[in-house]
Amino acid sequence: MQPAWTQAPLFASLTPSQQAQLERLAVTRKLEPGETLFFEEDACTGFFVLVAGAIQLTRASDQPGAHPTLAVILPVQSFAEAAMFGGEAFPATATAVQPSQVIHFPKAAFLGALRDDPDFALAVIHAQAVWLRRLATRVQQLAGVGSGDRLRNWLRQQLPKPGARYALPMPKKTLAAQLGMTPETLSRSLRSLQEEGLLAVEGRTLHRLGEL
Template sequence: MRVEPPESWLGAVPLFEGLALGQLRALGEISEERQVSKGEIIFSDGDDGAGFFVIKTGMVKVYKVSWDGKEQVLHLFGPGEPFGEVPVFTGDRFPANAQAMEDGVVMFFPRRSFLTLIRGNPDLALKLLAVLSKRLRRFTALIEDLSLKEVPGRLAAYLLYMKEIRGGDMVIELDIPKNLLASLLGTIPETLSRVLGKMDKKGLIESEGPRIRIKDLDGLASLAETGGGL
């Protein structure tokens, strides 16, 4: 069997994509490989977040158990995906349970060593931030692509509904936080802003902060009906 240096595997993990060889090697040095068996609990709700994991092989389920014992699966993670990193990065306890769904191998990155690594190596922290930023940007664009067919129509319907329940006033004050409205419409705040901007440019509304004035009621109504794009 050929033994691969850990950095060659780590370089293929999206979280570490584009890191320099030396940085991958440093990460490899603080990581610990762990075998997990099908059904094994990797961490439990409330455990101290002593470190995070990246799956090498296998599948891991992250879930909560409700008061009445019902299991709610939050995420399923596969090869190359990190899990437990959010509470570990924030210094919190694990807010859920993680269980191996099949025999596999996970890499464990202890929080303490990770912190030390970053302290001596702030460039690595920036690189990791860059990787995540870049992925976020790609994901934002994809969400925009996927939701741009439906969000304008839904937003138009929402604005017409708000106008009705506010007694027909053409000026609507959005009293719901933008991120909440975005998830109500099945998208993200960034896309919502863009859609508002486009509606404004098309002369359908005038949007200024949380204040929206309906300028073209018929246009808005037809957008809400057809559900079409802008």
């Protein structure tokens, strides 16, 4: 059995020997809910893979109190790769929303590995392309007409066909932030879907009943 982090998309196409080589660089860290892994503008020390829990990436804005959510990281995903290549500082703030465990890969050693192994570099390029598509999808969602529509889009992703179930790995307020709406609006949108008979909600478990 390989370590959990080898399942991350970034490493999926690596050979076992390459993975073993990388494992010597890895450092593990645990976080409590509300604890911050790094702040926007912090000097970038490397990148991370989440192996347990959930991490919320937010970005400060000019408006006081407003912290748009860029993404919610779930196991097993890597994040902050872009920070390592693109600039000196982290472009966002990473906060745990659940008890979490991350693996840290220091910057210098990782860049060295990139330089030595063309296949590894190609794998990284591929992983970045996946991220680009995710962000493009997110832009599409945010630009979509109403917040109710964004919720329906998201539900179709998580619950591919009627009958499917999904348990939220995060509080509803975090989901609301990810969808760019307030918890109140999320609550109301879910209710209206229930009244249409398309969805059942029991606590944090969603149960798709019909054709959204």
